[in-house]
Amino acid sequence: MKKTIRKIYLCFIITILFTTGIALGNDTNLENKEYTEIYKQWLELSDEQKENVIEPSKYNFYSKDTKEEIQLANQKMNLKSLVKMAKSSTYATSPKxxxxxxxxxxxxxxxxxxxxxxxxxxxxxxxxxxxxxxxxxxxxxxxxxxxxxxxxxxxxxxxxxxxxxxxxxxxxxxxxxxxxxxxxxxxxxxxxxxxxxxxxxxxxxxxxxxxxxxxxxxxxxxxxxxxxxxxxxxxxxxxxxxxxxxxxxxxxxxxxxxxxxxxxxxxxxxxxxxxxxxxxxxxxxxxxxxxxxxxxxxxxxxxxxxxxxxxxxxxxxxxxxxxxxxxxxxxxxxxxxxxxxxxxxxxGKAIEISMEQLRKNNPGLEDEEIVNTFSASMNCNCTLSEDGQILNVSxxxxxxxxxxxxxxxxxxxxxxxENAEDKKDYDNLYQYDNLGGGEVGYIKGNDVKDIFLANVFTRTKTDTEYLTSIGFQSLVEGTYEVYINPDGTDKSLSNLQKAELTTGEEISLTAGYHTINFKKAYKLKENNFVVAIKMKHKDGGISYFTYEAKEENPDIVLSKAKESFVVREEQAQKDSQWLDIGDSSSSSYLGNLCIKGITVNQYSGSIANEEEKEDSKTDNNNSNYDKAKAELQEIKLEGNNQGSSVNIKIKVTGIEVKNSSEKYQHYFYLSSNSKENNIQEDKWIPAGKFEKQDDGTYALTLEVTEESQLADIKEDGSVYVYIKEVATLNGKSTTVISNGIELKLYSSEIETKKEEDTTTITSNKTKNDTTVANKVLPNTGYIPVIIFLIISFAIVGMFVYIRYKNIDK
Structure with a gap:
């Protein structure tokens, strides 16, 4: 009996290992992506030859069709980026x-x-x-x-x-x-x-x-x-x-x-x-x-x-x-x-050519003849400098x-x-890739799917600071998730918090350098913190990651142990399974990952690793905006390459009115800040109709008629609508300003129409299929997934029992 129980127990353990894919050891192989043939040719040039040419690209990567870029993932869209998209559609079709x-x-x-x-x-x-x-x-x-x-x-x-x-x-x-x-x-x-x-x-x-x-x-x-x-x-x-x-x-x-x-x-x-x-x-x-x-x-x-x-x-x-x-x-x-x-x-506006060289090329000719001959042969306008030593060629x-x-x-x-500010808008920048990411690596193997990258940073100050965003460079386009451990060096998934981004749970990026913004900042108080990125595998593709290599500065080893790490997703549960690619004494040594931590010393917004306190409410004649939602109705851009005008319509719904007033006046303001405190009076824009809906709530129509009204919106984050309401009853007026109402819009809801000099973007909301599993398994409903697991477990279990039933004999 004991032997039978031992057999069953062994079969159970082996079955679990087979069906869940738990690694018994880290057999990850790291490789560098191969250089292009043209770059290999450049490497063979002498130092003297290299002085005359620009270093070519090391790698070949391809981005998607520009029309498909927005569909890389169903992520949140920014209102200003949509206006930008409408402009690009208008201008790019212009012949000049x-x-x-x-x-x-x-x-x-x-x-x-x-x-x-x-x-x-x-x-x-x-x-x-x-x-x-x-x-x-x-x-x-x-x-x-x-x-x-x-x-x-x-x-x-x-x-x-x-x-x-x-x-x-x-x-x-x-x-x-x-x-x-x-x-x-x-x-x-x-x-x-x-x-x-x-x-x-x-x-x-x-x-x-x-x-x-x-x-x-x-x-x-x-x-x-x-x-x-x-x-x-x-x-x-x-x-x-x-x-x-x-x-x-x-x-x-x-x-x-x-x-x-x-x-x-x-x-x-x-x-x-x-x-x-x-x-x-x-x-x-x-x-x-x-x-x-x-x-x-x-x-x-x-x-x-x-x-x-x-x-x-x-x-x-x-x-x-x-x-x-x-x-x-x-x-x-x-x-x-x-x-x-x-x-x-x-x-400059004219090219300067040395007359000394021209005299050598035209022996026996006077300077005037040289100038005339050069002008005629090159079909250009030339003038000689006062000292006769320089030929100025327009x-x-x-x-x-x-x-x-x-x-x-x-x-x-x-x-x-794509996006810059004419000021330094952060206080501290944590990074290991000062030289930039010139090299590309990957985890070798046909079974490699999603991978994690992480940098462990040591804080340079003792006062509290706030991690509001990260910087990330990749030589490939892709879709990513971000994870943070704000309180230490542990990278195991159980200690990493998935960050809520301004674009949603994930973000799709083109090849290059990008800032990824958090909807809620992380408060940093401990000595260390971890920034990890999950690279989501594309079918038939390889998850390439970009790093700063020693070759970029061979005399100085910039990377150190315990700074940059890489791991397969299935091995990310344990901190010890992450490969240290910054340790020059390790067999997995490559260099430092191109991930930056961007922090500020003061922050008034929501904190991801703290519980939020609810705002206190006051009773008056004004409407209640706590359940209000903001939806984009339309963006219309008219113009050509000489200029354009924009018109944006937004609808705020779900406004509750308990005590109707005799008169309402509404104004709105658009911002990238989720917690505006002091909005300047001249920033408020008069709102449109305030109408009762079939469900008893009210809706407010907003209209942006000038692009300058979007000036306080950034191109890379969430957009919040603030409503100022002045309610008048019996000659007495009361004013309320709503909290920020997030304008949510996803890429899958976008429809663009182009007619001559007019580009129109509209929102076409569709319901998400809640029966789809959003994990690693195939895109099926949850019930079929469970059935799939049970059948797989049974088949593997039967195989293991048959294989090991005579283990004691």
């Missing part, structure tokens, strides 16, 4: 658009002179135009932004005068140029941007004193940066990625649409191109400023990289608009079709260039800033 028509004062042509700072000029342009365009849309006073490119360059380099070393810089010098990863790192690690006047541009890229970059006042907060797909265009191989994989024509059109949408709503896009030599007119028409680089094949791209004067990416510029009808006849070498991107360059439209839609490299390395 330029930011100069909207924010010309912030598009002054700058001049990098003889430096290799083009990457910084193009990156800072994205920031400046993003902020200027936001002011334009909010109808704020015109403000000219001018941030220091020089500070960006030196803050991200390691080498300084007298052997001084910047431990938060890459192993290179200022003259070596920079990359997209370096741009993103600088703008998100708390180093900048700073005002131009605090570190002015100098036409010099030699080593400087390290103190010149320290103790500067940071002026901005960059919250969201977008990486676009990397594509090359060739004559014979067509559109390809960096591994020669074919790219469909529809994907090129989708990418062009994404770029147009970004420019019209978020500002300029940083792009890497081949800038032709000005003493040759094969690839550039100096008079029109039109550039078109034609490369025959994928193999030719790799070959051009190795040549001394090869036609390969060597310059960064800003795309500020487009012209679908820009004539192909404007190019020296004609592309197949019309159409070009409008480019803000950083070479290019394009006072520094504005045009690049063909069909250029070989225009889509090879694109970056855009």
């Amino acid at each position: 658009f330029s930011l100069k028509t909207l924010i010309d004062n912030n598009l002054e042509i700058k001049d990098q002179k003889s430096t290799n700072f083009c990457w910084a000029f193009a990156s800072i342009s994205s920031l400046e135009t993003n902020l200027a365009l936001k002011n334009y849309n909010d109808n704020k006073d015109d403000k000219i932004y001018d941030y220091s490119e020089r500070h960006m360059v030196y803050s991200m380099t390691q080498s300084f005068k007298d052997g001084q070393v910047n431990t938060n810089g890459w192993k290179q010098k200022a003259k070596d140029g920079g990359t997209t990863t370096m741009s993103m790192a600088y703008l998100t690690n708390g180093s900048g941007a700073i005002n131009e006047e605090d570190m002015k541009f100098v036409d010099n890229q030699e080593e400087i004193d390290i103190n010149d970059i320290k103790n500067k006042q940071v002026q901005t907060t960059v919250k969201d940066i977008r990486n676009f797909n990397s594509i090359y265009i060739t004559k014979n191989d067509g559109a390809i990625d960096a591994n020669k994989n074919k790219i469909k024509d529809s994907e090129i059109e989708n990418l062009k649409e994404q770029i147009k949408e970004h420019i019209s709503t978020s500002g300029s896009v940083k792009a890497s191109i081949y800038m032709p030599n000005f003493d040759k007119n094969v690839h550039i028409n100096l008079k029109s400023g039109a550039i078109y680089n034609l490369i025959d094949s994928y193999e030719d791209i790799k070959k051009e990289m190795t040549k001394k004067d090869g036609v390969y990416v060597n310059h960064a510029v800003s795309i500020i608009g487009w012209d679908d009808n820009y004539s192909k006849d404007n190019f020296s070498t004609k592309p197949t079709n019309n159409g070009a991107w409008i480019i803000r360059n950083s070479y 290019v394009g439209d006072n520094g504005i260039f045009y690049i063909s839609y069909e250029d070989a490299y225009i889509y090879s390395d694109l970056l855009g800033i």
